[in-house]
Amino acid sequence: MENKFAGYQQILEDLKEENRFRQIPHDRTSGNRIDLSGNDYLGLNSHASELHEEFLAHSDSTLSSSASRILASKQRHHKELENLLEELYGRPALLFNSGFHANTGVISALNIPGTVFLCDKLIHASVIDGLAMGKAEFARWKHNDAEHLHRLLQKYEARSRRMIVVAESIYSMDGDLAPLEKLVELKREFPTMILYLDEAHAFGVRGQHGLGLAEELGYMDEADILIGTFGKACYSSGAFAITSPLLHSFLVNTARSLIFSTALPPLNVSWTKEMIVRISKMNGEREKLKEISKDFRNFISEITGTENPSQSQIVPLMIGDAEKALKIASALNREGIDALAIRRPTVPPGGERIRFSLNASLSPDDLIKVKKAIRKVLLENENQFS
Ligand SMILES: Cc1ncc(COP(=O)(O)O)c(C=O)c1O
Numbered sequence: 001m002e003n004k005f006a007g008y009q010q011i012l013e014d015l016k017e018e019n020r021f022r023q024i025p026h027d028r029t030s031g032n033r034i035d036l037s038g039n040d041y042l043g044l045n046s047h048a049s050e051l052h053e054e055f056l057a058h059s060d061s062t063l064s065s066s067a068s069r070i071l072a073s074k075q076r077h078h079k080e081l082e083n084l085l086e087e088l089y090g091r092p093a094l095l096f097n098s099g100f101h102a103n104t105g106v107i108s109a110l111n112i113p114g115t116v117f118l119c120d121k122l123i124h125a126s127v128i129d130g131l132a133m134g135k136a137e138f139a140r141w142k143h144n145d146a147e148h149l150h151r152l153l154q155k156y157e158a159r160s161r162r163m164i165v166v167a168e169s170i171y172s173m174d175g176d177l178a179p180l181e182k183l184v185e186l187k188r189e190f191p192t193m194i195l196y197l198d199e200a201h202a203f204g205v206r207g208q209h210g211l212g213l214a215e216e217l218g219y220m221d222e223a224d225i226l227i228g229t230f231g232k233a234c235y236s237s238g239a240f241a242i243t244s245p246l247l248h249s250f251l252v253n254t255a256r257s258l259i260f261s262t263a264l265p266p267l268n269v270s271w272t273k274e275m276i277v278r279i280s281k282m283n284g285e286r287e288k289l290k291e292i293s294k295d296f297r298n299f300i301s302e303i304t305g306t307e308n309p310s311q312s313q314i315v316p317l318m319i320g321d322a323e324k325a326l327k328i329a330s331a332l333n334r335e336g337i338d339a340l341a342i343r344r345p346t347v348p349p350g351g352e353r354i355r356f357s358l359n360a361s362l363s364p365d366d367l368i369k370v371k372k373a374i375r376k377v378l379l380e381n382e383n384q385f386s
Contacts, residue, residue: 039232043361105257108134114161169213175314204233
């Protein structure tokens with residue numbers, strides 16, 4: 001009789017064969033390493049112990065919500081955080097347990113009859129899963145190609161009642177920006193278009209108060225649904241959706257990831273609130289991050305001899321092959337630099353790369369060390385990038 005687990009074993013063997021096998025990495029927090037793998041873009045981790053000490057000295061919140069937002073008796077901290085976000089964005093905010101919960105919950109809920117989703121080709125996996133959960137009709141536009149989107153809007157306008165256009169303000173793997181101005185123009189041209197903007201990698205990083213790219217470009221009211229996450233620049237975890245009062249109420253009634261999952265712990269929520277107050281004032285760090293990102297992008301362009309797609313703190317080094325990407329990441333690791341090899345399915349075949357994720361706590365010496373290590377490793381692995 002066939003082993004009932006043999007099918008799973010075979011899939012793991014195939015992943016190994018294709019250099020796509022994943023493992024949870026070891027803890028790498030000890031030693032004098034430079035971490036370019038996480039999303040702590042403002043570098044708050046470098047002040048972690050003072051921040052924690054200060055917070056825990058006055059915190060009165062507890063460690064569990066004990067129920068979902070729909071049922072929990074403990075709502076004070078959640079409401080305070082939502083009120084703060086509403087004050088900042090000028091529209092109601094709804095908390096979710098993570099960006100993954102937010103995208104899967106909101107996208108699947110928005111799929112009522114007559115809806116079509118038009119998504120950028122590089123949209124995050126959580127949006128794709130939300131579409132699958134909601135059994136939604138969708139089409140994808142070529143990455144950042146507003147003309148292609150325009151053609152799709154023309155195609156679907158007559159046969160749908162609403163067209164939800166989904167984009168990320170900073171793309172998580174290429175580090176480039178959504179063509180927000182063009183998306184806003186398209187919204188004016190197509191009255192049934194709804195704009196859904198995931199600001200996961202821009203929240204804390206862009207805009208006068210760190211509210212995201214829409215704030216920076218003056219389009220905050222144009223994103224009908226704006227998603228932000230706390231697990232990246234905000235140095236916490238969880239997420240939020242900014243919407244109209246109508247959609248807020250609709251999501252409270254329909255978003256399954258909100259209704260059927262225990263709410264974030266009050267302690268976490270009150271920490272997030274303090275972090276938001278702090279990051280809203282971190283313009284110095286935002287400026288510094290912009291400068292070092294520009295310099296680093298120029299460096300990567302120079303050593304590869306190709307233009308880099310990035311316009312942000314996420315800078316890819318394109319390799320184009322999973323095995324080579326793994327080799328380069330391990331070699332960097334031996335030099336004390338942590339940066340991840342990104343492979344399928346996170347990026348399409350041929351898009352394998354090293355993803356460098358910069359943060360505002362990097363010193364000039366750190367950056368010199370990183371550049372030196374990259375030059376050395378690439379020289380040793382000559383012709384390993386495309
Ligand atoms: C664009 C985007 N949206 C959503 C998420 C999910 O956010 P979270 O990590 O809070 O689940 C991510 C995570 O990396 C992301 O890159």
